[in-house]
Amino acid sequence: MAIRLSTSATGFAADFSALLSSKREASADVDTAVRDIIEDVKQRGDAALLDYTRRFDRLEAESLADLTVTAEEIEEAVKKVAPRTLDALKLARDRIASHHARQMPADDRYTDPLGVELGSRWTAIEAVGLYVPGGTASYPSSVLMNAVPAGVAGVSRMVMCVPSPDGALNPLVLAAAHLAGVTEIYRIGGAQAVAALAFGTETIRPVSKIVGPGNAYVAAAKRRVFGTVGIDMIAGPSEILVVADGANDPDWIAADLLSQAEHDTSAQSILITDDAGFAEAVEKAVERQLKTLPRADVAGPSWADFGAVITVASMDEAPALVDAIAPEHLELAVEDPEALFARIRNVGAVFLGRHTPEAIGDYVGGSNHVLPTARSARFSSGLSVLDFVKRTSILRCNAENLRALGPAAIALAEAEGLAAHGRSVAIRLNL
Amino acid sequence: MAIRLSTSATGFAADFSALLSSKREASADVDTAVRDIIEDVKQRGDAALLDYTRRFDRLEAESLADLTVTAEEIEEAVKKVAPRTLDALKLARDRIASHHARQMPADDRYTDPLGVELGSRWTAIEAVGLYVPGGTASYPSSVLMNAVPAGVAGVSRMVMCVPSPDGALNPLVLAAAHLAGVTEIYRIGGAQAVAALAFGTETIRPVSKIVGPGNAYVAAAKRRVFGTVGIDMIAGPSEILVVADGANDPDWIAADLLSQAEHDTSAQSILITDDAGFAEAVEKAVERQLKTLPRADVAGPSWADFGAVITVASMDEAPALVDAIAPEHLELAVEDPEALFARIRNVGAVFLGRHTPEAIGDYVGGSNHVLPTARSARFSSGLSVLDFVKRTSILRCNAENLRALGPAAIALAEAEGLAAHGRSVAIRLNL
Structure with a gap:
């Protein structure tokens, strides 16, 4: 059962503040281990990569060549993917590419009234590393969301590292890499992959920036190599905030809340509504849907521990609450979502109206699903073409x-x- | 005496690689101290700020009100500034404002062929903290370079923290803050200021992003609070790379090299030229100018320890060297600087032609002087309006x-x- 709050209740301010500051992430203390791994890869290069891959992924390899995914393997993987899924990946790829192409910043060059020439010139980062987790969190959609914008930006070398525990590699991930134009792929994961990408080894040339999600080791390694290379944000557990009036189907909204909850037991789903009866109906629908949800063991605890239903006296109260929560994803399932959105500023991605479930944005909407979490939408933005280019200012x-x-x-x-x-x-x- | 390299010499590759990887920064291990200070400010708020200000800045204060700079103090400070300097600050402010206004990204809203509505909307970060160092590194130009773009972006609350050791506060800094529209100013410095800005105290409301240069404590504190708030880059010692042909006046180029060297004994000045005789003339000019330079005690060691003169067989070799060095500042003092610049990609700011000394960009050019150091121009850009806005992606x-x-x-x-x-x-x- 999620927590219930009402803006009319006494003690709301304190309860809301507690909700905002609730820690959802247990940050494992892996920093010492990560430091040692990075140092070892810097010193011993390929040999260290082989050792760690043997130890952590139980994968024997004689040389880095054995950990390099070949064109044949990629081709084989693509063949294994169901045509319907491959078509969906292609649709996603094309839509992501056309949306992100609009983000490419324009160069600017002008002469001021004094005759001084000024300007800004954008160029692509030359080489980017894409980290892809192994196992169940190995999502082809994330490969597209990271690699396609890099390609659109003009990054000429994209290097993918993905661990293959016991040799297993998700063919969908290779298919997505193929569709995004990634050709240099290594079966290496964890802090050792991050170290290899940042500092290079005999086989792997270093990159200038590393993007992509990963576990605590990968996150700690990215923090450590930051400065030597650029990194994207360190993403926390996923979040959705749904602002919905009583005219919605409670089952639709319940499905949306659960679509985030199923990501992670630390994910957070929050409903804001001005209709107490609707709130109750959604809560019942959540419980009902949980019964048949394959990942109920994840979504159930997420909803129970971090879910929240906030009833407001009027939708006029919603914008201030939304800005304080600064959610990764915001659905505005109300009659006039544009008017409400105009009064809101802190949000990673907004989904307007009753027919835009957040999951559309996860896959085929075209916008990026790598978005600021943990209230960082107050000061940062989702992944975009801008993350793969840099600007030179010009003076003459x-x-x-x-x-x-x-x-x-x-x-x-x-x-x-x-x-x-x-x-x-x-x-x-x-x- | 700076190191001399020649691309025609055997062993150039190794020497150049050593130059690239030379460590110029001794990173003091202040992390434990900084962690404790931050924790203390989180726990005790204003009281902790008063304690640390007493201890580190030798400044007694009864309450935060005593550490708050008043409108009267600002007015007094402005009066103390020489008219010529105030006019120069105003010119700088206006030029920075008009250049940065061009950087404001445009919202995008469109309907795709399927009828799906997509878009990107930019909004300003609500509250930004500006850190300004005390003592000799308290530069009014840096105040403008950080605050003016924030104002252009539409940041509604700018909070400045500046330590005043023994009560001393540079009136130029207050004047610059005044010109940039900063009205909320505290006499607080170090990690305690960063903690107060990130987490807030009874008196200081928290901000969403912290920018501005600082010492090792400030840098470590910014790294620690990153995630709770946004931060700008952690800047390293300044650098200049001058690519100059033999047609330049050696004294002009020597002056440019020294203008970076005087910043810090860890600053780095590099000359690339295709004329060995000119290289020698510049080196002699540097030695000659050092004799009359007030900050020769800084510039001398910087040039001796980290300066470098690289002679190339032809200017065709320059772009690859420049991209590998990825300098913060690049002067192209050659006949056709545009042609050379077109072949270069990794550089923070470029200064084209023989009449654009880098110092113009430090003050009144209009572009920002907060730029990527330590080879980070490979993946990052100078400070801009983009650092003070964030994007929401839209799907309907x-x-x-x-x-x-x-x-x-x-x-x-x-x-x-x-x-x-x-x-x-x-x-x-x-x-």
């Missing part, structure tokens, strides 16, 4: 406009006690 | 196009073993 003066700007630069350099700064300008002005 | 289906997209989403949900995902779509399609 000629002798004339340097004369116009120079004295002010010299004045500030003096004020800051940086004489050589001033001199580099003054010397060109014969001052 | 109606009953009809949900029917078109739904089956593919259900197929992928099934393939990933996420039945509740599939059900949230199927239930709306009566499947």
